[in-house]
Amino acid sequence: MKNSLIVQKYGGSSVANIDRIKNVARRIARYRNKGYRLVVVLSALGDTTDELLKLARRITSAPSEREIDMLISTGEQVSVSLLAMTLQRMAIGAISFTGGQVGIITDYSHTKARIIDVSADRIKKELRKDRVVVVAGFQGINPDHEITTLGRGGSDITAVALAKTLGAGICEIYTDVEGVYTADPRVVTDARKLSYVSYEEMLELASLGAQVMQARSIEIAKKFSIPLHIRSSFNNKTGTIISKEVKAMEEALISGVTVNKKEAKVTICDAPDKPGIAAVIFKEIAAKDINVDMIIQNVSRTGYTDLSFTVSVRELNRARQVMSDIVGKIGAKGVTYNRDIAKVSIVGVGMKTHSGVAAKVFETLASKGINIDMISTSEIKISCVINKKHADHAVRAIHRAFGLDRVRRA
Ligand code: ASP
């Protein structure tokens, strides 16, 4: 076997209870029998992380981030030890580790730390002893040996980072869906599973709300060309392979339609139209660590202009605080907030070489009487902000308009 090392990551739903952990152990046993060496990264059982966060909230609405990391990193320690025990009981050599134990070193930013180094010596040593190495996802330690976590969904990052450090042939991401779909199958009944998708497209799909993989983990996989295989832990079907763009991908115009209902729109009305206004606004927003997604500014005909941008609903309250200060500072008339928005996006590498995609999206929405509030585009993506109540309808219409229910992809 050319490269017999595989990194597998199992998400929370795949290890939600003891039966599912046993199911994971059986899969590992099958891979072992085929001669593979395995490093297995786990998430916490089911919704453990959310439950732990709820406990913290019962004590304070503003817990220290260091203590949050101490708390939520425990979830993964539970799952890895249980899986290692299960494997040992099946007479398979196995050992579990925390992120710190395997040398996952991060920066200092608690709850959204970035990995700066992975030594993985401990893992290599255990692999040489022919053991399955089970690593707690989502966590590391900073240079002061404090436990850090990598941001929600961060076990994917752990898996990809380990695949890179260990030179694994593939990183398999096990979840409760069979792969990446052309749209959310709960919304679009005739959505299809994609066999292949490029890193670039997957990055857009992930950050646009396709929720199968954590976006930053895909950036890392892309940077180091680590092939990913997203698949279900509940059956043996091939899922979706994420890799570099191949010819077949270029031929398919569009890979998917996504919807994000978790953004809110902030509009500053009648801000003076002069240099430096946008700079002031977004500097203050950035200083509060608030991520801005779309931005539009109207052409001013009066010396005043409106400026809108979207932020995650989770950060809306923080954005409000900043904005109420800024409005006075820059001499704008006021600021409004709208949570009833949804961002519908269409993604595909084929857009690079085809024209008319945007027009077709707009026509489709128009034909359904859906008004477009904001538009943004990139080389492989078109996003429209519309009223939230039309979101699902819009996704279905666009999915059909581009024939995603019909076209077979390679
Ligand atoms: N357990 C963590 C979370 O729920 C990490 C993960 O699942 O990847 O965010």
Ligand code: MG
């Ligand atoms: Mg989870």
